[in-house]
Amino acid sequence: MSTDDAGRNAGDADGAAGPDAADSPDADGDEAAPGLYVESTIIMTTVRLVSPFILTFALFIMFHGADTPGGGFQGGVIAGSVVMMLAFAYGIDSTRQWLDGRVIAALASGGVYVFVGIGLGAIALGGQFLQYAEYEALFGHAIKYAIELVELSIGAIVAAVAIGLFFLLAAGFDHAIEEDPS
């Protein structure tokens, strides 16, 4: 019973804080997220040190999709986890402001376009869909470059979807009930 009440109170607090934060972006961060985010020097410093390495590792995994274990899916998830780590260290709201929604949308859709573009380009050059060998006529080692590009685009899509899902879940469900009655 008591836990139930507590949960409801927390939900109410979130609901009250959500619109406030949206209305006044200059509002104090401490008030907007009560009790969730703790500013810790240790965590912030660690994340600042580790993030570049993890992002590099993510790219390393993505580039390895062609001939060794690895690939866009695994690398994309690791790249997405960098943003989640930043959010845990610096607060979700400030991370959301730092990483524009447009970037996430562009990564997700752009990844699809690059993938499909490489596939359709092969058709335009007279091959089958995704027949990388068709690009060999244009420049050397085109098969490898094309596969790497496809892996990178998959990585971009996966990372963008992981980040987008994280932000959506973190935003709670208040915004989800904006049914348009028309």
Added chain:
Amino acid sequence: MIEHLIVLLVVLPILGAAVPPLASLRYDRVGWAVATATTLGHAAFAAALAWTVWTDGTVRYAVGGFAAPYGIELVADGLTILLVALVSAVSLGVLAYARHAGPHANTFYSQFLLLVAGLSGMTVTGDVFNLYVFLEITGLAAYGLVASGPGARSAVAALKYLVIGTIGASLYLLGVGYALAATGTLNMADLSVKLAEVGYDSTLVLTAFGLIVAGLTVKVALFPLHTWQPDAYADSLDSVSAFISALVSTVSAYALARVLFSVFTVDFLEAVPTARWALVGVACVSIVAGSGLAVAQSDVRRMLAYSSVSQFGLVIAGFAIATPLAVVGATVHLVGHAVMKGGLFAVTGIIERRTGATTVGGYAGMGGRVPVAAGVFTLLALAMVGVPPAIGFVGKWYIVLGAVDAGVWPVVVVLLASTLLTLAYFARLGERLYFAEPTITSGSTAATDGGESVSTGMIVTVVVAAVLAVALTAAVPVIDQLIDQTVFELIRQ
């Protein structure tokens, strides 16, 4: 260009699905326009592909230029183009309905197009692992669409669908793993040869069959594994339930038929009678249990959902009998059911918007209030029961003839019994609609939901569905010939 049509059928909706997220940065309601333009393109490609297959026979396409047993192969034969055409047509119908009925969010149409891509992929693929990938794309898009409804009920339904659907897909993947271990190949045509070489009594092959069929049965929603389906259909938005009820289980049933005829072949069913009888048994139980549960429902959409459990039992029974007549019957019923059930779900949406009625009791006296919708509902319901000129009759008739031919008497008995039960629950609704005193007065409904309006597009969609439910009977010879060209080759092998 013409030989690339088959891959473009899948690529185009994916390309379209990537547009709304970018577009929504600037515009609010472009999702519908993007989806419609993409689906029109999809329909054009489907028509061109259908023409190619009709004139030149089966189309094969090696993705990436990797030759067939090693690379992913896409195959379009008569059965494929039938399903591709169905996917295109139903998508356009649902879009016409959703233009006004909503939802209007851009992201909804992204998921819509992803679902079209997944369904098209499942239809054209000639590779069992590729089929799994598209099964997952279809599933994920469908879970998202179910969850797009308002309120917690649709979220719970989507979660249930997600959990059970993922188990089904995993079972299928496990089965594919066994088949790969037995044969070392994933290509459907190659598998059919290699499985025979391994021997149909091999434990690996039998396990693969069991797991693959069990996985797909979850997706088709046959009786003991149907539990995701009534919630997913009844608790989602009307646009979504019309779309999903018409296509998702239908294409899964097609995939099951594809696995039966193109991968395991009829020889396997002949060699392992237990497998065939198990499938016929599950189908028969599903027919009876689905009809029985449908009779017991008071919510109309839930009743329609259980009716689908029963009808898919019928389709799978037809495929499992595997004589030419029964397969034609099952295919006709598969296509007919999609049109009829999609139309029925759409028309329940119209009736609910106009009057607020959702239950059998609430439908009382609505025949006078919403004459067109009630008329369409009655017509589609009669078609579903199997009243002669309608497509529902032809499908059942062929399946019964096939069952009698093959001497599978339990199917005949069950089918006739289920027809009576179908008549029972639809007749109850018809009686309510036209001969009962209204329980919902017009005054009280003006207040509910702010009196939602119904557009001409929505009405036209359901009327077209009703007309098709009868007119498709004329197309049965075409379907017969399409299957004659392709599936019978497989059956005779």
